[in-house]
Structures are given as C-alpha cells and as structure tokens.
Amino acid sequence: MARSLDGLVLSPVADQAPGQVGTRTRFTYHERNGRIWAEYAGGDVVHGHLVGTRDGDGLDFRYVQLKQDGTTSSGHCLSTVTELSDGRVRLEERWEWESQEGSGTSVVEEVTG
Template sequence: MLPSLDGLLFAPVARPAQGEVDPGTRFAYRERDGLVWAGYRGGEIVHGHLVGTRTGNTVEFRYVQLNRAGETNSGHCVSELSRLADGRLRLDERWEWESRAGSGTSAVEEVLPGR
C-alpha cells in the first residue's frame, strides 16, 4: 500500500470536459484510520469538500462544491492511487455527478511544497 494522503496537496492535471476543477484548484487531503477528507478551492471552485474511505490504494468519496457562478453541485468518485516516476503520488479518478447529468475521468497529482 502506498503512503498516507494526510497533509498532502494535490492539483488536477487538466480540466475534464464535464468537470469544474482545473489545474488552478488545490486539494488539501487528510487521512486517518481509513477515513479520507479534503477541502479544495481555486480556479472555478470557490469552496469544496470531499469525504470518503480508503481501502488499499483505492479511495472512494463523495464531493460537494460551490462554483464561481454560485451553483452547488455534488457527486461520487472512485480513485486509484499510484506513484509517479518522480516519486509524487497520483489519483486516477472515475467520477459521476449526482446533482446533475454527467460523468468522466480525471487525475490529480501531488504538488510539492513551494510549487
């Protein structure tokens, strides 16, 4: 199993076609005893939260967010954790909106301090 997400910062690689997060969004992860949560903001997102669980290298969570247009949206995501060649962590995500139509895939990668 790969290391804990606790205290790590992640950023999206790109903006997915039906998504709202983009490379300007930052996710601040916490993890304890199989529980995972994060706050996120930046880009089109004013305020977002996710909460879920981790089993091995799989993270499953629900998210809710407020965008710059003043709209709230929510959904479900299953992510697979892996390690990049440079040692950083990556989450490959399969997500689906629950508050509206749409689904997709995306990825977030660890942002090293000072970047």
C-alpha cells in the first residue's frame, strides 16, 4: 500500500474541460482510519470538498464543488493510489458527474516545494 495521503497537496497534471478542475486546482488531502477527505480550490473552482474511504490503494469518494459562475456540481470518483519513482503520490482517477452529464479519467500528483 502506498503511503498515507494525510497532509498531502495534489494537483491535476492536465486541464479538464472548461469549468472543471485543472492544473491551477490544489487538493489538500486528509486520511484517518480508512476515511479520506479533502478541500480543493483553484481555477474555475471556488470551493470543493470530497469525502470517502480508502481500502488499500483504492479510493472511493464523492465530491461537490462551487464554481466561479455560481453553479454547483457533484459526482463520484474511484481512484488508484500509486507512488512515483521520485517518491511522490499519484492518483489515477475514474470519475462521473451525478448532477450533470459526463464522465472521464484524470491524473493528480503530489505537489512539492
């Protein structure tokens, strides 16, 4: 199992569609006893929160966010935690909106410095 996510800051490696999370978005993760949660903001997202569980290297969580245009959206995500050769954490994600149409994949990696 990869190391704990607690206290890590992660960011997408590529921009998603307009109005979504992107390379300027920062996720601050917390983890305790198989539970995970994070706050995120940046780019088109003013405030975002996710909550869920971790089982080994798998994350299962739901997210909700407020965008710059005042709209809200929510969805579900399954992620796999891996460790990069330089020791940073990477999440490979499969997500699906629940409040609107759409699904996809994304990759977020630990930000250092």
